Amino acid sequence: MRILVTGGAGFIGSHLVDRLMENEKNEVIVADNYFTGSKDNLKKWIGHPRFELIRHDVTEPLLVEVDQIYHLACPASPIFYKYNPVKTIKTNVIGTLNMLGLAKRVGARILLTSTSEVYGDPLIHPQTESYWGNVNPIGVRSCYDEGKRVAETLMFDYHRQHGIEIRIARIFNTYGPRMNIDDGRVVSNFIAQAIRNEPLTVQAPGTQTRSFCYVSDMVDGLIRLMEGENTGPINIGNPGEFTMIELAENVKELINPEVEIISVENTPDDPRQRKPDITKAKELLGWEPKIKLRDGLPLMEEDFRQRLGVPRKN
Numbered sequence: 001m002r003i004l005v006t007g008g009a010g011f012i013g014s015h016l017v018d019r020l021m022e023n024e025k026n027e028v029i030v031a032d033n034y035f036t037g038s039k040d041n042l043k044k045w046i047g048h049p050r051f052e053l054i055r056h057d058v059t060e061p062l063l064v065e066v067d068q069i070y071h072l073a074c075p076a077s078p079i080f081y082k083y084n085p086v087k088t089i090k091t092n093v094i095g096t097l098n099m100l101g102l103a104k105r106v107g108a109r110i111l112l113t114s115t116s117e118v119y120g121d122p123l124i125h126p127q128t129e130s131y132w133g134n135v136n137p138i139g140v141r142s143c144y145d146e147g148k149r150v151a152e153t154l155m156f157d158y159h160r161q162h163g164i165e166i167r168i169a170r171i172f173n174t175y176g177p178r179m180n181i182d183d184g185r186v187v188s189n190f191i192a193q194a195i196r197n198e199p200l201t202v203q204a205p206g207t208q209t210r211s212f213c214y215v216s217d218m219v220d221g222l223i224r225l226m227e228g229e230n231t232g233p234i235n236i237g238n239p240g241e242f243t244m245i246e247l248a249e250n251v252k253e254l255i256n257p258e259v260e261i262i263s264v265e266n267t268p269d270d271p272r273q274r275k276p277d278i279t280k281a282k283e284l285l286g287w288e289p290k291i292k293l294r295d296g297l298p299l300m301e302e303d304f305r306q307r308l309g310v311p312r313k314n
C-alpha cells in the first residue's frame with residue numbers, strides 16, 4: 001500500500017506516520033509546508049527506504065501515485081488558524097479540492113480529518129453526527145469551522161458525482177507528545193505553564209467544556225475508519241468531559257501542585273460545551289478510546305520536560 005499523509009509533519013500526522021510505517025508493506029509519503037509542523041517530528045523516518053518527505057503546500061496541485069490519502073494538512077490551533085484566515089480557508093477548500101482531484105485521478109481512497117468545530121457552539125449535547133451545528137459564518141473562527149464544513153461538502157460531492165471512496169473523521173480535541181510547546185491549545189499551554197512554573201491561564205468563564213482524546217487512541221480510530229467500509233462522518237474523540245477549571249486543577253495536581261490558576265480574557269465565539277457521542281464509532285468501527293485524561297497527561301509531561309529542558313524534581 002502506498003499512502004500519502006498531508007500534514008504528516010504535524011502533531012497527529014506524525015503519530016499516524018509512525019503507526020503506518022510499522023507495517024512493512026506500507027510506503028508512506030508525507031506532503032507538508034511546515035507551517036505548524038516540523039521535520040523533527042519525522043526524524044526517525046528520514047532516509048528510510050519506505051518513507052518520503054515532500055515540502056509541498058496543498059493549495060497547489062500534487063501528483064503522486066498512491067492508494068490512500070490521509071488528508072490532515074491544515075493548522076489546527078486557533079491561534080495559528082486565525083493568524084492568516086484567508087490562507088486557512090484556501091488550505092481547507094482549495095487544498096481539499098486538490099487532494100480530491102488527486103484521489104480521482106489515481107483512484108485512491110481519501111480520508112479527511114474534519115473537526116468537532118463543524119458543530120460550532122452546539123445546541124445539542126453530546127454531539128451526534130446527525131446534528132448540523134450552530135456555526136457563525138462570519139466570525140473569527142469561520143475560516144476553520146466553515147472551511148472544514150465546505151471540505152466535508154466537497155468530499156461528499158466528489159463521492160456522489162465521481163464515485164470517489166471517501167472517509168470523514170470528525171476529530172474532537174486531541175492531545176499528546178509532540179504538540180507544539182507554544183501551540184496555544186489548552187492542554188499544551190497548561191502543561192508548559194505548569195513545568196515552567198507560570199500561572200495556568202484559564203480563559204473565562206472556565207466552565208466551558210471539552211473532551212480530550214489521547215493521540216494513540218485517535219490514530220487507532222483514524223486507521224480503523226480508513227480501513228473500514230463506512231464513509232462517515234464519524235465522531236472520533238473521548239467522551240470524558242471536563243471544564244477548563246477542572247482541566248487546570250488536574251494539571252496542577254499531577255504536574256505542579258505549587259502553580260497558580262488564573263482567569264484571563266477569552267476569544268470570540270468560543271464553544272461553550274463539547275462532548276462526542278461515539279455510538280457510531282463503537283458500532284461501525286469497533287473503536288473506543290482507552291486512555292483516560294489523568295493517564296494521558298503524565299505521558300505528555302515527559303515529552304514536554306525533555307523539550308523544555310526541565311527535568312522532574314526528586
Ligand SMILES: NC(=O)c1ccc[n+]([C@@H]2O[C@H](COP(=O)([O-])OP(=O)(O)OC[C@H]3O[C@@H](n4cnc5c(N)ncnc54)[C@H](O)[C@@H]3O)[C@@H](O)[C@H]2O)c1
Pocket residue numbers: 006007008009010011012013031032033034035036037038056057058059071072073074075076077091095113114115116170171172173174175
Ligand atoms: N488536534 C486536534 O485536537 C484536532 C481536532 C480536530 C481536528 N483536527 C484536525 O486534524 C488535523 C491535524 O491536526 P494537528 O493537531 O496535528 O495540527 P498540526 O498543526 O500539528 O498539524 C497540521 C499540519 O499541516 C501542515 N499544513 C498546514 N497547512 C498546510 C498546507 N497549506 N499545505 C501543507 N501542509 C500544511 C502543518 O505544517 C502541520 O504539519 C488537522 O486537519 C486538524 O484540523 C485536529
Ligand SMILES: O=c1ccn([C@@H]2O[C@H](COP(=O)(O)OP(=O)(O)O[C@H]3OC[C@@H](O)[C@H](O)[C@H]3O)[C@@H](O)[C@H]2O)c(=O)[nH]1
Pocket residue numbers: 075076077078114115116117171172173184185186187189190201202203204208210244266267270271
Ligand atoms: O491557555 C488557554 C487556552 C485555551 N483555553 C480554553 O480551552 C478551551 C479549548 O481551547 P483550544 O484552543 O485548546 O481548542 P478549541 O477546542 O477551541 O479548538 C480545538 O477544537 C477542535 C480542533 O479542530 C481544533 O484543532 C482545536 O484547536 C477553550 O474553551 C479555550 O477558551 C484556556 O482556558 N486557556
